[in-house]
Amino acid sequence: MISKRMLAVTCAAAVGAGAAVVSAQTRRPASPSGASATQVGGHYETRPGADEPVYVGGKWIEITYGRPIKRERDLWGAGADYGKTLNGGAPVWRAGANVTTRLKTEVPLVIGGKTVPAGEYSVFIDLKPNNWTLILSSWPHQTRYDPSNKEALWGAFGYTPDRDVARAPMKLGTLPVALDEMSWEFADMTAGGGTLTFLWDKTIATVPFKIGS
Numbered sequence: 001m002i003s004k005r006m007l008a009v010t011c012a013a014a015v016g017a018g019a020a021v022v023s024a025q026t027r028r029p030a031s032p033s034g035a036s037a038t039q040v041g042g043h044y045e046t047r048p049g050a051d052e053p054v055y056v057g058g059k060w061i062e063i064t065y066g067r068p069i070k071r072e073r074d075l076w077g078a079g080a081d082y083g084k085t086l087n088g089g090a091p092v093w094r095a096g097a098n099v100t101t102r103l104k105t106e107v108p109l110v111i112g113g114k115t116v117p118a119g120e121y122s123v124f125i126d127l128k129p130n131n132w133t134l135i136l137s138s139w140p141h142q143t144r145y146d147p148s149n150k151e152a153l154w155g156a157f158g159y160t161p162d163r164d165v166a167r168a169p170m171k172l173g174t175l176p177v178a179l180d181e182m183s184w185e186f187a188d189m190t191a192g193g194g195t196l197t198f199l200w201d202k203t204i205a206t207v208p209f210k211i212g213s
Contacts, residue, residue: 031097066097083127108212112168
């Protein structure tokens with residue numbers, strides 16, 4: 001026969017295990033993953049039997065990244081400490097959180113006067129007071145942190161500029177509101193190009209690009 005004490009201990013353990021399972025199932029990452037995409041070079045056509053026109057023949061441009069939340073931090077810092085909070089000891093910023101920010105493009109892009117062939121690139125920002133530089137790099141990225149892997153980067157740790165594909169100054173501005181979660185967006189898109197746009201806190205930073213040939 002099971003004693004009342006043993007029954008109570010068993011029930012408590014079961015409740016604790018259940019709570020742990022629920023907690024594991026509902027736990028959310030501190031910096032959720034995010035993505036922004038646009039499609040260029042296609043056209044709308046109405047196919048036989050269709051009620052609405054569809055966009056066909058387009059090519060995708062996409063940026064994927066971790067979305068850090070401000071959580072009341074002083075993001076940028078000042079003076080000699082500018083950017084150090086976000087860089088975390090890396091030479092440049094990963095332009096997001098966790099894994100390296102990645103830009104995938106199915107068309108050539110012209111950024112900062114350089115033609116960037118179709119492909120996939122790591123994205124970094126060199127943070128200086130009132131002087132940000134967007135960096136597209138051919139450095140591969142790690143999907144899980146492995147300190148022994150020197151051939152791919154986790155975030156921006158181990159970054160070196162020898163694999164830079166393009167660098168471009170970012171135009172900085174001030175937003176009328178403070179955005180708590182960081183975002184990348186494509187703005188002012190036309191058939192010829194658009195603007196890669198970074199938004200966080202009250203900062204907006206942009207880089208124009210053209211569709212290459």
